[in-house]
Amino acid sequence: MSLDLVNVYAHLFVQACNGILISFCQLLALIVIAIGVIRALIIFLNETLFKAQTFEAFQRSRLMMGYAFSLGLSFLIGASILKTMISSQWNDIAQLVVTIVIRTALNLLLERANKMGQKEITAGQDALPHATG
Numbered sequence: 001m002s003l004d005l006v007n008v009y010a011h012l013f014v015q016a017c018n019g020i021l022i023s024f025c026q027l028l029a030l031i032v033i034a035i036g037v038i039r040a041l042i043i044f045l046n047e048t049l050f051k052a053q054t055f056e057a058f059q060r061s062r063l064m065m066g067y068a069f070s071l072g073l074s075f076l077i078g079a080s081i082l083k084t085m086i087s088s089q090w091n092d093i094a095q096l097v098v099t100i101v102i103r104t105a106l107n108l109l110l111e112r113a114n115k116m117g118q119k120e121i122t123a124g125q126d127a128l129p130h131a132t133g
Helices: 003-050 054-086 090-127
Strands: none
Touching: 003 054, 054 090
């Protein structure tokens, strides 16, 4: 068995594993985002239908979706990195850089919105009169 043949098989093995990891990361992103949207909808409907705290329900459901989108975007960034890892063309690398910049910016904005929403919920709970026993 020549060294060239081993190199070809190793390259094919790495490409196959890379493809599986890319698909797995994309699937995880899809699952995380779908579960986050469903949980956010359940939170919103539960609190809107059975409680009178519409603003808090909106904030909690928005936070749930924000966390899910943030984690989903992280998985998609990982998939993009894996996808470009095999390619050595400058066009693919430039696309990766643009994709990561956009997704990272979205992720940072989501995290900032989540922090602000969490502060609003905390401030709203502090403003509620507490029942005395």
